[in-house]
Amino acid sequence: MPDPILRLSGLAKSFDTNTVFEDVDLDVAPGDRIAILGASGSGKSTLLRCVNLLEIPDAGRIELNGDVVGNPEKSGRARYPERELRELRKRVGMVFQQFNLFPHMTVAGNVAEGLVTVLGQSSGPARERALAELDRVGLRDKADTYPSRLSGGQKQRVAIARALAMDPEIMLFDEPTSALDPALVGEVLGVIEQLANEGRTMLLVTHEIGFAYHVANRIAFIAEGGIYEIGTPDEVLKNPRREKTQKFLAEHRRFQF
Amino acid sequence: MYEWNFAPVFAESGLLLAGFRNTLILTATALSGGLVVGLLLAFARLSHRRWLRLPADLVIEVFRTTPPLVQLFWFYFGLPIVLSVEMTPFMAAGLTFTIQSGAFFAEIFRAGIVSIEKGQWESAKAIGMGHNQLMRRIILPQAVKRMFPSMMERSIELMKTTTLVATVSYADLLFQANELAQKTFRPLEVYTVVALIYFVSISCVSFFAARLEKRFARTGEFSV
Amino acid sequence: MNYNWDFASVFDNWWALAVGLQGTLRLFAVCLILGMSLGLLVALGRRAHAKPVRWASTGFVEFFRNTPVLVQILWFYYALPILAPVEISPFMAAILGISLNSAAYSAEIFRGGIQSIEPGQWEAARAIGMSGLQTMRRVVLPQAVRRIIPSLTNRGVEIFKMTTLASVVAYVELLQQGKLVASLNFNPLEVYTVVAALFLIILYPIVRATYGLERRLARSD
Numbered sequence A: 001m002p003d004p005i006l007r008l009s010g011l012a013k014s015f016d017t018n019t020v021f022e023d024v025d026l027d028v029a030p031g032d033r034i035a036i037l038g039a040s041g042s043g044k045s046t047l048l049r050c051v052n053l054l055e056i057p058d059a060g061r062i063e064l065n066g067d068v069v070g071n072p073e074k075s076g077r078a079r080y081p082e083r084e085l086r087e088l089r090k091r092v093g094m095v096f097q098q099f100n101l102f103p104h105m106t107v108a109g110n111v112a113e114g115l116v117t118v119l120g121q122s123s124g125p126a127r128e129r130a131l132a133e134l135d136r137v138g139l140r141d142k143a144d145t146y147p148s149r150l151s152g153g154q155k156q157r158v159a160i161a162r163a164l165a166m167d168p169e170i171m172l173f174d175e176p177t178s179a180l181d182p183a184l185v186g187e188v189l190g191v192i193e194q195l196a197n198e199g200r201t202m203l204l205v206t207h208e209i210g211f212a213y214h215v216a217n218r219i220a221f222i223a224e225g226g227i228y229e230i231g232t233p234d235e236v237l238k239n240p241r242r243e244k245t246q247k248f249l250a251e252h253r254r255f256q257f
Numbered sequence B: 001m002y003e004w005n006f007a008p009v010f011a012e013s014g015l016l017l018a019g020f021r022n023t024l025i026l027t028a029t030a031l032s033g034g035l036v037v038g039l040l041l042a043f044a045r046l047s048h049r050r051w052l053r054l055p056a057d058l059v060i061e062v063f064r065t066t067p068p069l070v071q072l073f074w075f076y077f078g079l080p081i082v083l084s085v086e087m088t089p090f091m092a093a094g095l096t097f098t099i100q101s102g103a104f105f106a107e108i109f110r111a112g113i114v115s116i117e118k119g120q121w122e123s124a125k126a127i128g129m130g131h132n133q134l135m136r137r138i139i140l141p142q143a144v145k146r147m148f149p150s151m152m153e154r155s156i157e158l159m160k161t162t163t164l165v166a167t168v169s170y171a172d173l174l175f176q177a178n179e180l181a182q183k184t185f186r187p188l189e190v191y192t193v194v195a196l197i198y199f200v201s202i203s204c205v206s207f208f209a210a211r212l213e214k215r216f217a218r219t220g221e222f223s224v
Numbered sequence C: 001m002n003y004n005w006d007f008a009s010v011f012d013n014w015w016a017l018a019v020g021l022q023g024t025l026r027l028f029a030v031c032l033i034l035g036m037s038l039g040l041l042v043a044l045g046r047r048a049h050a051k052p053v054r055w056a057s058t059g060f061v062e063f064f065r066n067t068p069v070l071v072q073i074l075w076f077y078y079a080l081p082i083l084a085p086v087e088i089s090p091f092m093a094a095i096l097g098i099s100l101n102s103a104a105y106s107a108e109i110f111r112g113g114i115q116s117i118e119p120g121q122w123e124a125a126r127a128i129g130m131s132g133l134q135t136m137r138r139v140v141l142p143q144a145v146r147r148i149i150p151s152l153t154n155r156g157v158e159i160f161k162m163t164t165l166a167s168v169v170a171y172v173e174l175l176q177q178g179k180l181v182a183s184l185n186f187n188p189l190e191v192y193t194v195v196a197a198l199f200l201i202i203l204y205p206i207v208r209a210t211y212g213l214e215r216r217l218a219r220s221d
């Protein structure tokens, strides 16, 4: 097995008295597409947000391509200086449920922003790159419009382009289609599928179980404060071994035909 | 029936004009100073460091809750005693109104900054921006648009408040009016003209502010 | 910088400041009541059916918001008596200037509050047969006033601060008395510090209370 791109070991996070997870271990190999499923409030978003340190974990270790992030201390808790946070976030792309495009910048401006401000590229090449990324998500013709003119699906594709422009080593998706009208879900899933086919490494939180089955090579089911069951899509989705996974899937199938 | 006679007032219109100029100079000084002070106070107030936050809180609250005229008297008659320096009316007024409007601007800045949705902060962080970049590139440009109406309102308040300097003999428009009223024995005409000068100039500012606001609202791409 | 503060010389004259404080409170009470009630009337006037009433109310608001209060007070003190055969005391001039100015500002607050009530409320009241006036009094105003209490309180605080302007026409209030004490004892630094502190002590609790109120209202809406 090749060295993992991302290795989480013993990751723990609580909010005040509410323990979200206590001991998460996960290895993500290059090209892995891991779908993360779980009930609402089970900690899927929190886990994803810990990976790029939008939430600071209470304990545990994050390694990105062999680099340990932060300075571990004796207590087991790590300190994360501002510089390391930014370094990590440059290398990890994130797509949010609510898109979070910058409303005061054009579509191309949104995609180029990180290249210019964070990576220090000059605006010419940054724009070229932005246009190329927009091309990839099929929105090159919207480059000079403002986000408020776009549909939800288009906004989310721009958000994906914005993350891709940074050349991330791994992509995180937090329910990228949950805020969309059903009719717009397909175009966003299409882009994600295309990335998967190109061999992008990604963690994907989603409620689209059918999509997860087709695109992911591994499924992680989150419950009881940790990874409750993990395996191939066939193992976890077709023949779940543990009770909570079975119940969750049954619940989801109730209204299917 | 009283016979209005504006001729003596217009004969001395140079006096009023000079006063109006001084009013504008003082307003511009306090406005530019106040914006800088306000931004600094707002950042101090939003800071995690207590030693920055508490003094900023104190300045903001004191200058917002005490009457401007008392502040002016304190700076003009009181402060020179502690510092043992000469204080001109302009210096005292400039200082008072800079800090005072700074305190009000600080609250406007702060409210504008915290009104920007959490998602904006997070997505800027997620592409690796540092705190200063994030403020400068993402938060402030959006916040400024939202703050614009309150900013204009506060600036207009400031222009009206500058009339207080007449009480410490800075030759602003109102002070010149007092002089002129005594000189011409025509207080009715003088004060009426002065009220109209203020009314017209402030109405003009409000009018253009409202126009700009509409433009902002049209180009403002807020709903993401 | 080693100045010897001498607050004793201020407190020896506490009675003078007490007299001033009494004058401040009196002026404040009158202006608060007049300003707010006139403000409500003007706000209703801006919604009146009769065009002249609407124009007059709008003109009133625009004029008094766009001129400085101090100019208004001085106009009433020096200019009005020439036009009309009335004696204008400093107290009267201050009341006129501050109340009319505050009326213009509170009219805008009331108007905003009334407009913020959803059209559905009007329709629902109409649907059960209420008249326009009844709807305003029983349904709209009670809800609007609740929403604008923080803004009205702020306006009240502004009125309190504005009372110091009456010192310009020598009305006996806190700042005027402070001037007197300072000129007799040559201690302006201490006097104005004490005067500022008095305002802070009186107004800050009110300001704090409105912060809390704003937060509560923001949550419950």
Ligand SMILES: Nc1ncnc2c1ncn2[C@@H]1O[C@H](COP(=O)(O)OP(=O)(O)OP(=O)(O)O)[C@@H](O)[C@H]1O
Residues within 6 Å of the ligand: A015, A018, A020, A038, A039, A040, A041, A042, A043, A044, A045, A046, A047
């Ligand atoms: N900032 C926060 N402060 C306090 N508690 C939080 C915070 N963020 C999340 N939580 C809590 O942590 C738990 C996990 O939340 P999280 O958002 O990770 O769940 P999720 O699996 O993403 O749910 P959903 O499917 O609804 O998005 C929940 O109980 C939530 O209330």
Ligand SMILES: [Mg+2]
Residues within 6 Å of the ligand: A044, A045, A046, A174, A175
């Ligand atoms: Mg979530």
